[in-house]
Amino acid sequence: MANILESNTSSKATQIVSMVALLFFLPLFILVTYQTVTLVSRAGGTPAAIVVDTKAILEPIKTDFYHAFSQGGEESNDMLASIVPELKALKPKLIRLDHLFDHYDVVSGGSGNLSFNFEKLDTAVNTILSTGAKPLLALSFMPANIAQGGSIINPPNNWDDWAMVVQKTIEHYSGKGGKNLSGVYYEVWNEPDLAQFGSWKMGGEKNYLTLYHYASVGASRVTGVNQFYLGGPSTTGLYKNWVIGLVTSGNKLDFLSWHSYLPNPKKFGEDQKNVISWLLPYPQATLLPKLITEFGFTGSKSKGYGTMYSAAHTGAVIRQLISGGPLYAFSFQPKDGPNQQTGDGWGLITHDDNGKNKKPRYSVYNFIDSMVGNRIAVSGEGSWVTGFASQKDKTIRLFLVNFDEGGTHTETVPITFLNLDPGSYSYRERILFGRDVTLTETVEENTLSKQLFMPASSMAILEITKQ
Amino acid sequence: MKKVFLLLSIVLALVAIPATVFLAGQSQELRKKAAPATSLSLSPSNMTKKVGDTFTLETLIDTGNNQVVAAELHVIFDPQKLEAQTITNGPLFPSILVSGVVERGSVSITIGAANSRTPITGTGTAAVIKFIALEKTDGPIQIRLAQNTFVGSLGEGSTNVLTGSTPANITITGDSAAAKLAPANTNNSASSSATPSPKPSLSLTPTPQASGSAVASPSGSLKITTTFSDGKTTDDTPTIQGKAPPGSTVTITIHSSNPQTVVVTADANGNWVYTTATPLESGTHNVIVSATDPTTGKQLTSTSTFVVASGANETATQSAMPISGDISTTYIILILGSLLLLGGLFYPTTTRAYGKYS
Numbered sequence: 001m002a003n004i005l006e007s008n009t010s011s012k013a014t015q016i017v018s019m020v021a022l023l024f025f026l027p028l029f030i031l032v033t034y035q036t037v038t039l040v041s042r043a044g045g046t047p048a049a050i051v052v053d054t055k056a057i058l059e060p061i062k063t064d065f066y067h068a069f070s071q072g073g074e075e076s077n078d079m080l081a082s083i084v085p086e087l088k089a090l091k092p093k094l095i096r097l098d099h100l101f102d103h104y105d106v107v108s109g110g111s112g113n114l115s116f117n118f119e120k121l122d123t124a125v126n127t128i129l130s131t132g133a134k135p136l137l138a139l140s141f142m143p144a145n146i147a148q149g150g151s152i153i154n155p156p157n158n159w160d161d162w163a164m165v166v167q168k169t170i171e172h173y174s175g176k177g178g179k180n181l182s183g184v185y186y187e188v189w190n191e192p193d194l195a196q197f198g199s200w201k202m203g204g205e206k207n208y209l210t211l212y213h214y215a216s217v218g219a220s221r222v223t224g225v226n227q228f229y230l231g232g233p234s235t236t237g238l239y240k241n242w243v244i245g246l247v248t249s250g251n252k253l254d255f256l257s258w259h260s261y262l263p264n265p266k267k268f269g270e271d272q273k274n275v276i277s278w279l280l281p282y283p284q285a286t287l288l289p290k291l292i293t294e295f296g297f298t299g300s301k302s303k304g305y306g307t308m309y310s311a312a313h314t315g316a317v318i319r320q321l322i323s324g325g326p327l328y329a330f331s332f333q334p335k336d337g338p339n340q341q342t343g344d345g346w347g348l349i350t351h352d353d354n355g356k357n358k359k360p361r362y363s364v365y366n367f368i369d370s371m372v373g374n375r376i377a378v379s380g381e382g383s384w385v386t387g388f389a390s391q392k393d394k395t396i397r398l399f400l401v402n403f404d405e406g407g408t409h410t411e412t413v414p415i416t417f418l419n420l421d422p423g424s425y426s427y428r429e430r431i432l433f434g435r436d437v438t439l440t441e442t443v444e445e446n447t448l449s450k451q452l453f454m455p456a457s458s459m460a461i462l463e464i465t466k467q
Numbered sequence: 468m469k470k471v472f473l474l475l476s477i478v479l480a481l482v483a484i485p486a487t488v489f490l491a492g493q494s495q496e497l498r499k500k501a502a503p504a505t506s507l508s509l510s511p512s513n514m515t516k517k518v519g520d521t522f523t524l525e526t527l528i529d530t531g532n533n534q535v536v537a538a539e540l541h542v543i544f545d546p547q548k549l550e551a552q553t554i555t556n557g558p559l560f561p562s563i564l565v566s567g568v569v570e571r572g573s574v575s576i577t578i579g580a581a582n583s584r585t586p587i588t589g590t591g592t593a594a595v596i597k598f599i600a601l602e603k604t605d606g607p608i609q610i611r612l613a614q615n616t617f618v619g620s621l622g623e624g625s626t627n628v629l630t631g632s633t634p635a636n637i638t639i640t641g642d643s644a645a646a647k648l649a650p651a652n653t654n655n656s657a658s659s660s661a662t663p664s665p666k667p668s669l670s671l672t673p674t675p676q677a678s679g680s681a682v683a684s685p686s687g688s689l690k691i692t693t694t695f696s697d698g699k700t701t702d703d704t705p706t707i708q709g710k711a712p713p714g715s716t717v718t719i720t721i722h723s724s725n726p727q728t729v730v731v732t733a734d735a736n737g738n739w740v741y742t743t744a745t746p747l748e749s750g751t752h753n754v755i756v757s758a759t760d761p762t763t764g765k766q767l768t769s770t771s772t773f774v775v776a777s778g779a780n781e782t783a784t785q786s787a788m789p790i791s792g793d794i795s796t797t798y799i800i801l802i803l804g805s806l807l808l809l810g811g812l813f814y815p816t817t818t819r820a821y822g823k824y825s
Contacts, residue, residue, distance in 0.1 A: 024807065049753040051770070056597060058555040059563060269566070276537075276564045276577050280617055281625030286537045287562070287583045324566035324577070377553045377597075379569075380753075416720065416755050418768055445718035445730065447757045447768070 045404075048382030048413045052389045054396050055419040056377035059323065061390050063369050064093050066318050070136075070294045070330035072346070073099030074337025078124045080131070082352050083335055087131040090348075090365055095128045096293055096330050098138035098190040100169070102152045107143035107165055111158045114146070116168045125173065129181075136185040136293065136330075137173065138234065139166055139215060141197065153198035155206060159214045166218030174228040182226035187257050187293060188215045191236045202245045208233060209249050216251035231255030234293055238271045240278050247285040255289040255327070261299035263405045265316035265386075268295070272324055289327040296332050296346060304407070306343040311360040311432070312457035315401035318368055319386045323375060331361070360433065367432050370461060371399050384409045385454055395465040396420075402454035410456050417448040417464060428463040440467070504531020505618050507593070508633035509542070509610055515638045516600045518688040519760070519767050524610060524635055525557065526594040533620035533628045534586035537564060537579040540594055541613035546572035548608055548639055550599045557592030573613070586621050603641025609634040641688075688712065688737070689758050689767035699774045703746040707754055709769070713737045715758045721747065733758070747775045 069092055071079060076099070080087060087095075101107055104121035107114055128135045141152035146161040148154040156162045170186060172178040192200035192208045200208040212232055219230045231254050233242045238258045246253060256275070260268055272290070279286045297304060297313040304310050314331060321329060336345030341354050348362040373392030381387060387400035402411060420443045428438045429452070441448055441464070452460060510525045526540055538560065544551070554567035554574040565577035576594055580587045598610075611634035618629040691709040711717050711733040719729050719741050733739040752775060757768045 047751065049772075051755070053552065056553045058553060058567075273565045273577075277539075280537060280539060280577075280619050283536045283619040283621050283623065284583055286564070286619055287579050287581075322566075324563045379552075414753055418757065445716065445757055446759065447718055447720070447755070449720040449755065 045383030047411055048385035048387075048400075049380040050378060050385075050387065050398070050400065050413055050415045051380045052396065052398055052415070052417045053377040053379075053419055054389075054391065054417055057391060058375040058377060061322060061372055061375050061388075062325075063372050065321065065325055065328050066314075066331070066365060066368070067091050068094040068096070068136075068291075068328040068330040069133075069334045069348075070096035070098075070332045071335065072333050072337070073097075073103055076103035078120075078127050079335055080124070080127045083349050083356060084127060084130055086349055086356075086358065086362075087133075087334055090131075090334075090362070091369075092131055092133035094136050094185065094328055094330070095131065095133040095334070096136040096138060096187070097124060097128070098140045100137055100140060101143045101165065102141050106169070107145060109145065111146055111156075111161050114161060114164055114168075116165075116172070118169075118172050122179070125179070134181065134183055134185075135173070136187060136291075137169070138187045138190045138293070139169065140190040153196075155211065159210070162211070163214040163218035163221070166215045167221045170219055170222045170228055170230075171225060174225040175222070176224045176226060180226065183228070184226075185229045185231065185255065185291070186215075186219070187234050187291075188212045188230070188232040190234050191259060192233060193235045193239070193242070202241055208242070209245060209251075212246065212249065213251055216253075219252055229254035229289075231257055231288075231291070234258065236261070236299070238275060240274075243275060243278060244282075247279065247282050247288075253285070253288065255291055256285075257291040257293045259294040259299075259332075260292050261294070261296050263297045263313070265313060265320050265403060268292075268317050268329075269320035269324075272321065272326065276324075292326050292329040294332040295329055301340075301344040301346065303342070303344045305346050305361070306359050307407075308360045308433070308457040309407045311364050312401055312403040312459060314361050314364045315368065315399075315459045316386060316403040318364075319388055319399070319401055322388050331365075363432060364459070367459070367461070368399060371397055373397070382411070382413075385411050385413050395463055398462045399459070400452065400454065400462070401459040403457060408456050411454050413452045413454055415450045415452060415462065417450075418446065420446050420448055420464070421466065422446060424467045426463075426465045426467055428465075429460065430463070431458060431460045434458070434460075504630065505529065505533045505535060505620065505628045506531070506631045506633070507538075507540075507612055507616065507618070507629060509612070509635035511635065512633060513607070513636050515640060517640050518600050518603060521552070521597060521599045524596045524598060525592045526596070526612075527590065528559065528587075528593040528618075529590045530588050530620075531628075533618075533623065534588055535580065535618055535620050535628070536583055536586050537577065537619045538593055538629075539565070539575070539577040539615075539617040541573060541575045541616050542596060542610060543573045543613045544598075544610040545608050548600070548602050548604055549610070549637070550601055552597045552599060554594055554596045557594050559587055559589075559591030560593050583621065600637075600639045602639065604637070604639045607636035607638045609636055611635075689717070689756060689769045691754060691756060691769050691771040693771070693773075695773050698772065699776045701776050703748075703775050704743045705747070705773070705775070706740060706742040707756075707771075708738065708740040709756065710737045711739050711756075711758045711767070712760045712762065715760065717756055717758045720755045721752055749775050 067090065100121060104124065106116055106118055106121055108117065109115040125135050142154060142156055142162065143165060144150045144152055146156045146158065148157055173181050174184050189211060191197045198206060200206045200211060202208060216230060230252050233246050234257045235242050236259050238260065243256060260271060262268060275290060295317065297310060331348065333346045335349050336347030336351040336354065338351050338353050340351060348359055350357045350359065371390045373390035376389045376391050378387060378389045384404045385400055385402045387398060389396065389398045396417065398415065400413065402409065422443050425441045425443055425448065426438055427441045430436045448464065450462065454460065506529050508527045510527050514522065516522055528538065551569045551574040554569060554576045556563050556576065556578045560578035561581045562579040563576065564579045567574065567576040574596055578594060612632040616629060616632065617627050620628040689711045691707065693707050693709065707719060713733055713735050715733050717731050717733055717739045719731065721743060729741055731739045731741050752773055754771045755768065760767060
């Protein structure tokens, strides 16, 4: 059946019309789909209406747990040396290093006749110590000279060599005759489940449990050492079979670790809940310290790491973990690798070749530190704006963060402080990288109500102090 | 020789099997006695509160012979009568393993010892829950630990060592007369009302039992009684009303782009009313009212939410979603797209181009 177009136009004209229609319609279709998805997803959310019960005092707030940082191995040298003052200002408790055995020339010699030279690694560890932090050393990867096929992501030809590498490393850093450090964490491998780092499994030829077992054997052979901690599995996410597999393996296990690159901050809280529920049937393991040894909103490089987006994500994650959280959550990573002028590096600080500039996320940790005190009850958190409150001396503080995965949501948040003693209060409103104003407020009926406009990816601390 | 070995084997088997069975039984018996020794109780176990009262309830643990490392507590209650406000760990459990969750009708928290080298033994407070009494009860109601409450102990594997729990009973009185009848309040001045148990009501409509007169709001009660159909109103200057202790000062805050805060006084019957002076914009609004009970000096609060659906077309969003764009653009794009789709159907432009049809 011929249509109007066919009967009145040439085939060439038909083709042109088809092409124009296609070119016009396709972007429109994509735009409509995007807008529809955006509208539907927003309609599903709940705006916040924050109520702070200033007399409902809960547990003390811990602020140490997020002062932990994990540096990747984008350079095989002492990457952090050039940012020591900036790192020191972050008051780090732990700094993690990986690539110990493929970047720092520690192990040489052949099977059964290994030699160890920690000079280069010592430089990097000394840098960490100079910031006031202790090191968390990810025992990775396999020294090429003992690895099958010379590949650093393979098992060793002789497992005793791997045990020896672990033993000597622990003895060097935790040994009383070595660097004499106490409280060093040793994590077995880095992201073993990732293809890039070996695609280790919980069984088969590349069995992580075997890798861990021989690390544990090495750790058990050490003598004359201070307290140290051995743990894993350092997977790319929290996986039940890895956690339970390790817990039931019978090896020395002092902590559990995993990485979390999750755009939804609430998933971090869910992970904590999940891991505890998995461990409740294993009472000897329920209380093992949990360490998120890397976290961010994505494991890929992203320009979001250079904006308020990642800052707000970090703030929102801290909110989720402020109660019932891990022992430490390590932000990845302190410093960009080289040649990342496009601004998509994971660092809190740009590389030396890009000005060593602090990115917004750098300022989050100390900003939230002012929340130290006893947690007090907050209700009315929403889908995007979340927060927590604290009380210290005569000051009530409320931390609020507005984060949505799209990075576009804005909201005016009603806030009510209940059960205040009547009187005059100083009211301070601080927006990170924004205004900082202090007013005087009079509370007559035990309640103070405020409204706060929160731009996309923003965070604020409101303070009220009885005068 | 073979026969001797055979006989010996049979004798050994005959002795070993009952012995093994006996020892296993003994072991199980011991285990039964030890493992089930942990119990939880809610304290105080009996109490009387008035509507609007806030109070705390402790979850006490007696570990018995167990070395407790963690406890996952789930407490349930009648959400019509009670509202939980907070839950946190008690002094016996220094670690919060999973943060407290407060929901309608339930609260939960998972708590633990500092580490497995120092498990918890003995008795003490595991958790503390704060409640507010919402409505009068006809008699005692229970707050209790749910079935899925779990206590883990070293050496007991996945066994839940919790064997029993004791609930708390609470009676909520709804008016001052009832409160005065309570033994604890016998010193209060007696009410002149001799009407036997007038059914308390927080509605503005007088109840028949109250002989046609509006019932005064009970001491300690604050409530917003305004109700809108489906929580929506088309009136952008809605009237908010409720009950409060008679004569008390009620602070009303309506959250919108320009929050409105006013102070009104409850009348002799405890009624208060406020009609918003400035029109409210379409969307969700939170109302928070607070008052101080003049009798007890207690701070009372109540919150409510409603949607103003005003405007030319009398429609409004159910949520206060910030509008960051104009939906009309989407409509235009959708219509254009649909027209082009229809055009494509009527003009099969690919026919000649690919020569599929003759």
